[in-house]
Amino acid sequence: MKLHKESKGTLTIVLIFTVVAGFFSIHYLKIWSLSVIIPLLVVLGLVLWFFRVPNRQIGDYLHDIIAPVDGKVVMIKEIEEQEVLKERCIQISIFMSPLNVHMCRYPVTGKVVYKKYHPGKYLVAWHEKSSTENERTTVAVDTANNARVVFRQIAGYVARRIVFYCNEGDEAKAGYEFGFIKFGSRMDVFLPMDTEILCKIGDKTKGGIDVIAKLKD
Known part of the structure; x- marks a missing residue:
């Protein structure tokens, strides 16, 4: 399975936000940073899931x-x-x-x-x-x-x-x-x-x- 080309912009934004927010939460929230990081990782996972392109064997269809x-x-x-x-x-x-x-x-x-x-x-x-x-x-x-x-x-x-x-x-x-x-x-x-x-x-x-x-x- 691969990601669709339309994922590039959305995925880039989500990745940057996840990394930046994760960094600051670890720096300032310490032990409570997981309360921020886990939801961010869930959102990232959903974005990856949304843009998936499954491998499918396409047949020849006439009618x-x-x-x-x-x-x-x-x-x-x-x-x-x-x-x-x-x-x-x-x-x-x-x-x-x-x-x-x-x-x-x-x-x-x-x-x-x-x-x-x-x-x-x-x-x-x-x-x-x-x-x-x-x-x-x-x-x-x-x-x-x-x-x-x-x-x-x-x-x-x-x-x-x-x-x-x-x-x-x-x-x-x-x-x-x-x-x-x-x-x-x-x-x-x-x-x-x-x-x-x-x-x-x-x-x-x-x-x-x-x-x-x-x-x-």
Whole structure:
């Protein structure tokens, strides 16, 4: 397991603060310094845990929709997607807690045909309007069987930084990284109406591994 590249700034700040605070607590608090050092080490451990990138064997997926993140399925419903598809589709939403792996992966294989960053609010990630009102990114991929799949990173009340590395024209490969969300949030995936849904609300997903749906051949 390694640390994600997005950890550099946060980890540097936490390490410096831990070392400085630990030094002064040992110098001034003496025997009571452990009451400061132990909580600092816990915070450092949580930061390291948050930015972990587990080793996963990613398979070849053509028609499968792969879970884009680790988390919990909190919504499956039919909606009208207005930004890209402009038609009825099926939305699957996966909520990530601060303890989940936060690397974001392509849910499908194909070609990136759309990407856009939207500034916005910071409603709690499970709020229904967070998909259209919060800070977010939108990406669309056209698959080999002419399906267009849209997916969206959504910032939440705690998550204040979302990044995505893909560009229009890039080749997307299901299970491979396209972005990162810091400190808990949500991923929405918008699928054609004839998609076979294989997950249910409450399911725990493992990004890049679990198949949550299957496109029509």
